[in-house]
Amino acid sequence: MLLGGTLAVAYITDRGDWTTSIRMAPEQPIPFSHKHHVKDDGIDCRYCHTGVETSGYAGLPPTETCMTCHSQIWSNATLTQPIRDSWASGKSIEWVRVHDLPDFVYFNHSIHINKGIGCSTCHGRVDEMPLTYRVNNLYMEWCVNCHRNPAKYIRPKSEVFNIEYQYPANQAELGPQLVKEYHVQSLTDCVTCHR
Amino acid sequence: MYRRKVMAGVVLAGALGLTACRQDMHNQPRYKPFAATSFFGDGRSARPAIEDTVARGQLHLDQARYTGKENGKDISYFPIQITRADVARGQERFNIFCSPCHGRLGDGHGMIVSRGLRQPPSYYDPRLVNAPVGHFFDVMTNGYGAMYSYASRVPVDDRWRIASYIRALQASAAGASAGASQNGAASPQNGAVSQNGAGQSGRAGGLQ
Numbered sequence: 001m002l003l004g005g006t007l008a009v010a011y012i013t014d015r016g017d018w019t020t021s022i023r024m025a026p027e028q029p030i031p032f033s034h035k036h037h038v039k040d041d042g043i044d045c046r047y048c049h050t051g052v053e054t055s056g057y058a059g060l061p062p063t064e065t066c067m068t069c070h071s072q073i074w075s076n077a078t079l080t081q082p083i084r085d086s087w088a089s090g091k092s093i094e095w096v097r098v099h100d101l102p103d104f105v106y107f108n109h110s111i112h113i114n115k116g117i118g119c120s121t122c123h124g125r126v127d128e129m130p131l132t133y134r135v136n137n138l139y140m141e142w143c144v145n146c147h148r149n150p151a152k153y154i155r156p157k158s159e160v161f162n163i164e165y166q167y168p169a170n171q172a173e174l175g176p177q178l179v180k181e182y183h184v185q186s187l188t189d190c191v192t193c194h195r
Numbered sequence: 196m197y198r199r200k201v202m203a204g205v206v207l208a209g210a211l212g213l214t215a216c217r218q219d220m221h222n223q224p225r226y227k228p229f230a231a232t233s234f235f236g237d238g239r240s241a242r243p244a245i246e247d248t249v250a251r252g253q254l255h256l257d258q259a260r261y262t263g264k265e266n267g268k269d270i271s272y273f274p275i276q277i278t279r280a281d282v283a284r285g286q287e288r289f290n291i292f293c294s295p296c297h298g299r300l301g302d303g304h305g306m307i308v309s310r311g312l313r314q315p316p317s318y319y320d321p322r323l324v325n326a327p328v329g330h331f332f333d334v335m336t337n338g339y340g341a342m343y344s345y346a347s348r349v350p351v352d353d354r355w356r357i358a359s360y361i362r363a364l365q366a367s368a369a370g371a372s373a374g375a376s377q378n379g380a381a382s383p384q385n386g387a388v389s390q391n392g393a394g395q396s397g398r399a400g401g402l403q
Contacts, residue, residue, distance in 0.1 A: 002202060042306050044291040050348050057228040068343040069295075073311045092239060094231065103223040 269329030
């Protein structure tokens with residue numbers, strides 16, 4: 001019982017939302033809503049995250065991108081004041097990283113995007129998040145789960161940025177077909193991510 | 196009772212022992228993209244390029260291609276080869292970056308306009324139908340009126356591809372009003388046909 005209890009508490013401490021910060025939106029300088037910008041306004045992920053197709057890092061938009069609309073819309077609102085302050089002073093808006101991978105892991109957005117892994121596969125329904133939070137714990141088992149069997153999670157390249165994408169009933173056939181077509185390798189060497 | 200408390204203590208201590216607390220490897224002494232630093236006065240670890248330096252491969256000598264102008268005047272031809280694939284790419288980029296305000300049809304009825312942004316002109320306005328193609332490149336590069344510059348967001352050649360798609364939109368509208376004659380739609384003016392002979396963008400009038 002002692003051992004069982006210890007393991008149970010350890011498991012909960014290790015996997016619980018409190019430890020992994022899943023579903024907990026950190027406080028940001030501006031309560032930015034992906035729900036509003038993506039779902040209500042229909043703005044594509046790439047409008048702001050311009051680097052996601054070509055670089056390892058998806059890219060956080062510069063203040064200029066915010067000002068493209070907010071120089072005219074909500075241009076007197078208190079909530080958007082930090083944008084105008086940043087624009088006037090040239091100082092960065094200090095956003096808090098939501099997906100903070102451990103430093104011993106190498107990750108590259110562009111290769112995933114270009115091989116048919118959709119944004120929502122890892123980031124969840126960002127279009128339904130009034131405040132941004134993580135839906136996956138980013139543990140190694142979670143990464144490896146897909147690296148061992150990409151056919152289960154792959155989608156057609158044309159659907160990568162479709163946040164409402166649902167896997168079709170014939171994913172068991174389509175998946176392996178896409179894996180072959182896109183030359184997806186099931187990379188599970190340690191050095192793939194720990195380089 | 197006492198025994199139970201001791202047992203709970205042991206369980207908790209053991210559990211904490213099983214979940215590591217040290218984060219040295221997680222947070223190594225290096226910067227991730229855009230990480231904050233106390234080293235530089237502006238607090239940024241990402242450094243801006245020093246003024247007047249030119250990065251390798253970014254010496255933009257081809258004035259027409261990088262500014263859309265020649266001798267201060269908007270050019271009326273495409274300085275890069277435009278194929279059907281380029282127009283399709285232009286359509287995709289247009290829908291990402293332009294359609295929020297200009298609308299998917301380019302008529303100026305985008306979603307953000309309905310939210311209160313000043314309405315942009317329709318591409319079917321005779322002024323824009325007759326504008327040289329370099330004008331569209333120039334507007335994307337430097338902004339115009341209420342529109343900000345997109346130079347930092349859309350790479351140079353993608354701006355030309357977007358321009359080719361705008362021409363395709365205009366040509367398709369012209370084709371529709373001319374009874375969608377097969378060849379009528381394929382004659383957009385002012386440089387839908389590139390100088391180096393790859394003028395397929397005109398034929399893309401029916402691409403939607």
